[in-house]
Amino acid sequence: MDLAVQPTRGVGDIRFGEEFSAVAERLRPLGDLQVAAPAPGNSAFKATLALPDFEITVLVDNGTHVTAVEVWRFERDDADVHVTFGNLDLFRTPARELTARIEEMGHGSDSP
Template structure:
């Protein structure tokens, strides 16, 4: 199964701007979602699915519409699942290579925080933070991204 990241639109069939009911139906294609929120201090609601050891989270920060979608890398390699950005598997391609390719596509890459780089204009945000034992680069950072967030153009 391929998850295709389409910034700033979403990860089909889950799209930025969907209502709660639409998002619940869309995310259910990948499993049984759990719902958290809203809480007394925030109206944020999260819909989360664990799909073959990969977490998919829809953020509804106003409690009503999807504002961001986050995918977290699977702990164990699942050969038949890929997360693609411009046809590049972002969880199996070295992080530096993913960012280089995005830069070559004319996208502005902000890697001032190398553990959490962003591509603001499309809105993509990545993280390399992990508590897992993973391959690392010479600078100590994980070789691969552990999550990606896609949101609307005005999110970051």
Template structure:
């Protein structure tokens, strides 16, 4: 996906979020490769993963593999609520069995912080603004198709529903989608972006040969001016 192409199709809309996402692509291969490593043992000494230009923090979650994440527009993703403070978000992660490792030590926002689970390859990225408030949350699709993970938006399984069907269902419910062949879909009244943004191999649509599912979701306080 080329940022200039997206900007030409959607002039003035979503610029900062698009830029952050595209800047993340060059590093996402490393995240996907790391996600494929065996998950039987939680590495408490692993280094932070760098995605994009901001400093990252890795959160290693020791909970079981079953994971249900509800995307609530204007509210957040699962336990991470938009607008919550950095300290509250870190405490929420710890309460869910996470170990927090900063890079650099004691690093504070603004920036991105990766939530990495021990038993599943779905990754959260928490994005904080200069006020140390949670501004948006990225979710990167799990790698293994048989993982017991469900990410839902308005009752729809985001990462297992074929893209065409998901678009139809969202539009049937009265929401407008700005989308193009580059794989970027903006749902303005949800403040949600869906995309194919990673380097991982996904099941292909037998008719088109393109990825059958989305592999990236962003929910934000605001994605349009």
């Protein structure tokens, strides 16, 4: 599976601001989509799709629209999963190299 991280737009075919119901329709055929109930008095919730090689968590802060996407690293290095930003493989590129390359692209870094 290939997922491209697109800041301000989304991850893969999940778009920030998109209705969660549409995202859920696309994710459910891939596996067991677990939707956590919102806390009392709060409309925010998260949904997690746990696949054999990695997890995707979709966060919905206002009860209806996607506000964030988290992709959890796979455990096996030979997993057929590629999470990319530009031409960088985010989970296989060593951290220092990744940070330097992202900064070269003109993006800031929170790393010391």
